[in-house]
Amino acid sequence: xxxxxxxxxxxxxxDYPAYRxxxxxxPKKAPVLLPHGLTxxxxxxxxxxxxxxxxxxxxxxxPQEAMGQRIIVAGRVLDSDGRAVPxxxxxxxxxxxAGRYRHKADDHPAPLDQxxxxxxxxxxxxxxxxxxxxxxxxAYPWGxxxxxxxxxxxxFSLFGRxxxxxxxxxxxxxxxxxxxxxxxxxxxxxxxxxxxxxxxxDLGLTVPAWxxxxxxxxxxxxxxxxxFEGG
Amino acid sequence: MSLPITPSQTIGPYLAIGLPWPxxxxxxxxxxxxxxxxxxxxxxxxxxILPDAMVETWQADEDGRFDHxxxxxxxxxxxxxxxxxxxxxxxxxxxxxxIVTVKPGTFPGPDGGTEAPHLDVSVFSRGLLDxxxxxxxxxxxxxxxxxxxxxxxxxxxxxDTLLASAATPGEYRFDIRLQGDRETVFFDV
Numbered sequence: 334x335x336x337x338x339x340x341x342x343x344x345x346x347x348d349y350p351a352y353r354x355x356x357x358x359x360p361k362k363a364p365v366l367l368p369h370g371l372t373x374x375x376x377x378x379x380x381x382x383x384x385x386x387x388x389x390x391x392x393x394x395x396p397q398e399a400m401g402q403r404i405i406v407a408g409r410v411l412d413s414d415g416r417a418v419p420x421x422x423x424x425x426x427x428x429x430x431a432g433r434y435r436h437k438a439d440d441h442p443a444p445l446d447q448x449x450x451x452x453x454x455x456x457x458x459x460x461x462x463x464x465x466x467x468x469x470x471x472a473y474p475w476g477x478x479x480x481x482x483x484x485x486x487x488x489f490s491l492f493g494r495x496x497x498x499x500x501x502x503x504x505x506x507x508x509x510x511x512x513x514x515x516x517x518x519x520x521x522x523x524x525x526x527x528x529x530x531x532x533x534x535d536l537g538l539t540v541p542a543w544x545x546x547x548x549x550x551x552x553x554x555x556x557x558x559x560x561f562e563g564g
Numbered sequence: 565m566s567l568p569i570t571p572s573q574t575i576g577p578y579l580a581i582g583l584p585w586p587x588x589x590x591x592x593x594x595x596x597x598x599x600x601x602x603x604x605x606x607x608x609x610x611x612x613i614l615p616d617a618m619v620e621t622w623q624a625d626e627d628g629r630f631d632h633x634x635x636x637x638x639x640x641x642x643x644x645x646x647x648x649x650x651x652x653x654x655x656x657x658x659x660x661x662x663i664v665t666v667k668p669g670t671f672p673g674p675d676g677g678t679e680a681p682h683l684d685v686s687v688f689s690r691g692l693l694d695x696x697x698x699x700x701x702x703x704x705x706x707x708x709x710x711x712x713x714x715x716x717x718x719x720x721x722x723x724d725t726l727l728a729s730a731a732t733p734g735e736y737r738f739d740i741r742l743q744g745d746r747e748t749v750f751f752d753v
Contacts, residue, residue: 334636334674339752344572345693352574354691357609358742360750365718367697367751370674372684375632376622377650413567426582436578438616452582488576490583495634496622496684497753501695503573520693521571529568552567 336369337497337554338413345520352516353477369497376495379422379456389455391427391467399449401430401468403544406532409461410491412498413555417461423551424454424490425465432471432485441473466544472511484511484518491551498553505531506547572694577616579688580654588652591621591665592644600667602700602728602736605659606687609743613659617689619740621651621663621700623682628669667702673713680708680715684753687740697753700738703729714751722749 347359367373392399410418428434428451431443435450449468457463470485486503493499505518509531512518521527529552538546575583592599602621606614624630625642630649632639642649644666653661668681683700701709709715715723725748728738741748 336674340569343569347693347696349693352691352693355693356691357612358614358689358691360696360747361609361743362747362750364750364752367714367753368674370679371630371635371671372622372624372679372682373753374634375630377648378632411567413569415567424582426578434578434581436581438577450581488579488582499620499686499695500570500572501575501688502570517573517693525568526571529570530573551570554569555566
């Protein structure tokens with residue numbers, strides 16, 4: 334049984350006071366090291382919940398097309414060894430073009446769009462590729478600190494092949510001026526890891542006279558680092 | 565080759581838009597003979613319930629097998645019809661989650677020994693920048709628990725935070741306390 338690597342400096346610390354909601358939710362006691370046994374190196378394999386092509390297009394499932402800048406978000410799911418992760422479920426959710434979520438707890442006074450619910454999902458293909466059509470989400474204010482705004486982002490949920498690889502994260506857009514004041518983005522310790530959350534504008538993926546393309550590869554924990562340590 | 569790993573970010577308060585599944589709670593189909601339920605509340609350091617968290621579980625089947633290529637004994641279809649090993653339940657407005665499953669079997673541990681019946685658990689919520697991971701063990705499995713190599717690493721006075729117990733047969737309670745005197749044991753996975 335080859336364990337998965339345990340990356341340092343990649344994932345945010347749970348105890349991060351600049352993000353105020355961590356105060357009463359981040360555990361205080363030190364975690365116990367869990368060796369990677371069978372429960373950890375296995376994980377759910379999908380097929381039971383049918384995913385259709387329409388689930389990957391967030392713009393055309395209502396009578397009228399969603400409002401906003403039409404974009405294509407595509408890339409590959411890989412592990413850090415460079416291996417593609419095929420046939421894995423990718424789930425996304427996001428705010429609309431005005432920066433408003435279709436959720437009862439979102440009281441930001443920006444318009445809802447009757448033609449946009451903000452949820453999508455797809456399965457990666459045999460080479461780990463995924464592709465969504467959506468609209469560019471707007472930035473929105475939140476109550477973390479004075480004049481706090483979340484940079485535009487899309488929430489992503491990934492399974493990979495194993496329980497150890499489970500990942501929920503956020504994809505950001507290039508050159509966002511709001512990065513510097515966002516504690517969630519900046520909770521990631523290392524610059525290289527922060528950059529790994531930002532999609533690239535991709536003229537090749539852009540569809541002429543139709544929509545802008547953004548490429549974003551998602552890299553899950555692999556096993557290579559452990560091999561080097563052991564070797 | 566080592567690519568830079570994509571970091572975790574919080575699930576945020578709006579996960580209900582994209583993540584709940586209609587059958588998420590059902591690791592086994594409704595009406596499965598011998599099914600158990602595991603229910604509990606997720607609580608913060610002030611004892612307040614979390615109405616915006618999500619609990620996920622992953623486990624072996626009743627024989628302690630995984631229908632997965634990485635199980636060295638070979639992938640094998642579970643005996644329980646419709647068993648998928650995985651459960652997902654967002655907490656409700658009172659902080660409750662509920663999972664319907666079967667009790668997993670035992671199997672060999674990575675460094676020898678035998679792992680007692682358990683479920684791996686991920687908890688996601690606003691205010692958690694990364695998931696927190698715990699395990700649900702079963703209080704009545706005293707012998708298997710005493711021999712479990714993972715429980716052996718947990719300070720003895722905190723082990724009970726990992727035990728689900730059933731007041732009524734088959735109906736287990738397992739609360740998750742993110743902080744406080746009885747903070748649940750979380751694992752570095």
